[in-house]
Amino acid sequence: xxxxxxxxxxxxxxxxxxxxxxxxxxxxxxxxxxxxxxxxxxxxxxxxxxxxxxxxxxxxxxxxxxxxxxxxxxxxxxxxxxxxxxxxxxxxxxxxxxxxxxxxxxxxxxxxxxxxxxxxxxxxxxxxxxxxxxxxxxxxxxxxxxxxxxxxxxxxxxxxxxxxxxxxxxxxxxxxxxxxxxxxxxxxxxxxxxxxxxxxxxxxxxxxxxxxxxxxxxxxxxxxxxxxxxxxxxxxxxxxxxxxxxxxxxxxxxxxxxxxxxxxxxxxxxxxxxxxxxxxxxxxxxxxxxxxxxxxxxxxxxxxxxxxxxxxxxxxxxxxxxxxxxxxxxxxxxxxxxxxxxxxxxxxxxxxxxxxxxxxxxxx
Numbered sequence: 511x512x513x514x515x516x517x518x519x520x521x522x523x524x525x526x527x528x529x530x531x532x533x534x535x536x537x538x539x540x541x542x543x544x545x546x547x548x549x550x551x552x553x554x555x556x557x558x559x560x561x562x563x564x565x566x567x568x569x570x571x572x573x574x575x576x577x578x579x580x581x582x583x584x585x586x587x588x589x590x591x592x593x594x595x596x597x598x599x600x601x602x603x604x605x606x607x608x609x610x611x612x613x614x615x616x617x618x619x620x621x622x623x624x625x626x627x628x629x630x631x632x633x634x635x636x637x638x639x640x641x642x643x644x645x646x647x648x649x650x651x652x653x654x655x656x657x658x659x660x661x662x663x664x665x666x667x668x669x670x671x672x673x674x675x676x677x678x679x680x681x682x683x684x685x686x687x688x689x690x691x692x693x694x695x696x697x698x699x700x701x702x703x704x705x706x707x708x709x710x711x712x713x714x715x716x717x718x719x720x721x722x723x724x725x726x727x728x729x730x731x732x733x734x735x736x737x738x739x740x741x742x743x744x745x746x747x748x749x750x751x752x753x754x755x756x757x758x759x760x761x762x763x764x765x766x767x768x769x770x771x772x773x774x775x776x777x778x779x780x781x782x783x784x785x786x787x788x789x790x791x792x793x794x795x796x797x798x799x800x801x802x803x804x805x806x807x808x809x810x811x812x813x814x815x816x817x818x819x820x821x822x823x824x825x826x827x828x829x830x831x832x833x834x835x836x837x838x839x840x841x842x843x844x845x846x847x848x849x850x851x852x853x854x855x856x857x858x859x860x861x862x863x864x865x866x867x868x869x870x871x872x873x874x
Contacts, residue, residue, distance in 0.1 A: 563663045565628055566605065568726040573749035573787045576602040578818055582794070585613035587810040587873065597650045604661075605726070606748055607654055608790070608817075611637045614809045615644050618680045618793050621817065623752055624651060625745060626658055627723025630668035634743055634752050635792060636684030648687035670721060672697040674754025674792060675737035676704065681754055681792055701739040708732075708741070715773065731780065735770030736763055742777070749787035751777075757827055758791020759815045761803055761847040763854055767835045774828040786821035800844035801865040806854060810873050819845060 568574075580600055586592040592614035600608045605626040613619040616638035623634040639645035651669070659667050669691070673682045676699030688694055697707050705711045708719030708730045719730035721743075729744040733756045743752040755762065756773065764770045795803045796815040804811050823845055830848055834841050838851035840858040844865055849856060861867040 561663060566662075566725065568627065568747045570747070573785070574603055574606075574747050576606060576748055578602065578608070578788070578816070582610055582619075582814065582817065583612065584811045584814055585619070585809045589614035589809040592809075596645055597647060599650060599654065602748070605658075606745075606750075609647075609650065611639065611645055611647075613811060615639055616680070617807045617809050619811075620680045620792050621790065622647065622684070623790065624654060625723065625726065625728065626667070627726035629722070629724025630670060631655060631658075632721055632723055632728060632743075633669060633671045633688075635673055635681040635754060636671065636688070638680040638683050640683045640686045642687055645684060647684040648691065666693055668693045668695070670695045670697070670723075672721070672741075672743070673699070674742065674752065674756065675740045676700065677737040677739055678755055678792070699739075704739045704741065715769065716776065729784075731776065733773040733777065734766065735773045736765055738765070738769075740773070744784060744786075746784070749785045751781075751786050751789045751821070752791075753789055754792040756791075757789060757819070757824065757846070758793050758795075759817070759819060759845050760791070760793050760795030761849055761854060762827075764831075764834070764848060764850045767831065767850050771828065771831045771835060774824060774831055777824050778828050781821055781824060786824075789819040789821060789823065790817060791819065796845060797870055799868050799870050801842045801847075801861055801867070802870045803847055808873070812873055813871055815845065 578600070583594045583598050592612065594612055594614070596612050596615055598610045598612070602608055607624040609622045609624065611620050618638055620635065620637050622637055625632045625634070633651060637645055637647055642648065655667050655669065659665070671685065671688050671694065673685070676682055682699060685696065688696060698704060705714050710717050710719055710732060715732040715734050717732065721728040721730065726745070726747050729746065731742045731744065733740045733742045733753065736756050740754065740756050742754070742756060794814050794817055797804065797813045798815050799813070826843065827846065830841050830843060834848050834850040840852060840856050841848040842858060842861055842865055
């Protein structure tokens, strides 16, 4: 690993005043006209393609600035005719990328996330398709890493590939594309391997692990309930919580209701001391209408709910999870369904108080 050196900035060019506490802005002045309102710890005023490695300061008073102000590609009613990109890439900020597999390649349209730190990058989940010609995830990730490395003056960027669940097929099939990739560490798929990898052997399902990307430390929380090996990842730089299919806007298939309640209890307690801006799950199945979800295998979803979820939904999910313990049922909420002990195709016409039963629009 190359020893990084901090780029020297010219205050006359980039702006670098002292803060009230005498601390120099490490990544440029957030009050500079080149930075959008509310920006914190961004590199917007750092010259691109630096001649020496740029060291970024990932400590900030609030969540780093970022945007999800875009619409995801929503497929086609005839999948074979779809010509959209196989991997849709959206840049949240300079060091955070959101990607989605084309719904016409796999109907679940799983999301993957790429985070950068001073010493490497982290890929969270790998999608539902291993065939490179259909789903070029590695090629896409390699291109982003190369671009980021050039921008930050890096020769190479080690990559760690992890999954919210090795049991969840929709989150781990692209894993095979990274086998044999240089400078790459692959998290194991087995439950015992997961415990060892995150050093949680003696505390599972409690405790927390960590992945240090170089100044940006990603916290790892055990969240079994939909899968035995389920984990969630928290990024304290952007205040983002990545939960896979443990908590997402869709039909949450509970495999063990006691574990599910316990994991949600841990998250509800944990977020009291860890600010969460958004919860980002592994899929979107809900429509923009409250309580309405798309059936499985749909490849055309023009009325999707947004991906990001409010942190308060952890408490709502916990309350609802306690209601379904020991029962074979579907519980409908505006932003998700809980399915306990029933088929993922199980339907219900029961909409509880507070969830209006509005007829959904026809997709075509």
